[in-house]
Amino acid sequence: MKLLKFVLFIFATTSFSNYAQENKRIYLEGDVVKLPVTLIDDWPFIDGEINGVKGHWMFDTGNSKAFSIHSKKVIGVKSKIVGSGFVASGQKYEVLEYPLIDKIKVGTNVYSSLENVKGNNFDFLEQISSTVIGQMGFDYFEGYDMKIDYLRYELTFYKQKEDIENWNDIKNHKNYITSLPYFTRKLDNHPMIKIQHKGTDLLITFDTAGGKGSFSIEDSYYEKLKNEGDIENFHDEPSTLYNWYNIKIDERLTVNLYGIDKEDYSPAHKPLGITEKNTLTLDHSFLSQYITIWDTKNKVIHVLEKK
Numbered sequence: 001m002k003l004l005k006f007v008l009f010i011f012a013t014t015s016f017s018n019y020a021q022e023n024k025r026i027y028l029e030g031d032v033v034k035l036p037v038t039l040i041d042d043w044p045f046i047d048g049e050i051n052g053v054k055g056h057w058m059f060d061t062g063n064s065k066a067f068s069i070h071s072k073k074v075i076g077v078k079s080k081i082v083g084s085g086f087v088a089s090g091q092k093y094e095v096l097e098y099p100l101i102d103k104i105k106v107g108t109n110v111y112s113s114l115e116n117v118k119g120n121n122f123d124f125l126e127q128i129s130s131t132v133i134g135q136m137g138f139d140y141f142e143g144y145d146m147k148i149d150y151l152r153y154e155l156t157f158y159k160q161k162e163d164i165e166n167w168n169d170i171k172n173h174k175n176y177i178t179s180l181p182y183f184t185r186k187l188d189n190h191p192m193i194k195i196q197h198k199g200t201d202l203l204i205t206f207d208t209a210g211g212k213g214s215f216s217i218e219d220s221y222y223e224k225l226k227n228e229g230d231i232e233n234f235h236d237e238p239s240t241l242y243n244w245y246n247i248k249i250d251e252r253l254t255v256n257l258y259g260i261d262k263e264d265y266s267p268a269h270k271p272l273g274i275t276e277k278n279t280l281t282l283d284h285s286f287l288s289q290y291i292t293i294w295d296t297k298n299k300v301i302h303v304l305e306k307k
Helices: 002-013 123-127 219-227
Strands: 032-036 038-040 043-050 053-059 069-070 080-086 093-107 109-122 132-134 145-149 154-160 176-180 192-198 200-206 211-217 231-234 241-250 253-262 280-281 290-295 299-304
Touching: 032 043, 043 132, 069 093, 123 132, 176 241, 176 253, 192 241, 219 231, 253 280
Parallel strands: 053 132, 069 109, 200 280, 211 253
Antiparallel strands: 032 154, 038 043, 043 053, 043 093, 069 132, 080 093, 093 109, 145 154, 145 290, 176 299, 192 200, 211 280, 231 241, 241 253, 290 299
């Protein structure tokens, strides 16, 4: 459990480095694009290659970049140091820029002669899968909405159009539950909503590569929920993993979460502009129970039954 907790913390902070935002490129083609997903424990991976080296991309919406390359997989390719990042333990790592990557594959999609691709050492991800070649992030589906469907093990991307809304009829879908308007602060790839939970303000964020999920709340709030039976240990033995029941997101959606990590402090909060004392990140424990559609054009997450 210590290993998974350590990795979870890293995911929350890997995306924040001191290099400038480059112009965004459109990677997807067509009105609808599907990508098969492999789940390894609680993390989504997609088949891919870098310059002929086969492996898997971790799909992490918490990473704003389209691609962040595992530097060990591109030995001999020219690069330069352009910044630094940090992990929760306080260790820093170098952020590299590769002036030219000959070929990147995502599933059957092939991209040639990619310029100025960022990367760093992702050794810590090898503790989840030794085949990891890096991360795919939020900018990979720039210009598209995204559906996460772990029942069918696939991501589906829908092209956004100026004169057509993709989800006007979503409420008529037979498996529709609710729609959650969200906001962002410093980074567009971190959706947030606010709810009132049992008289306490709770900030909720969404991510795809933070394990089962996590929360950081005040002691008094935690003790209240534990005494009422809403929070209980995930394991028989003591750990930082808990189940949290009966979280009323809105009038149509109440969720139960399992095995989520209780953090005393998240180093990701400051870069995200989070000042709230009570926060909850919905990740695999939530995403594995529902089908979600991320309408990034209108900043709404639609939630469907997992059918």
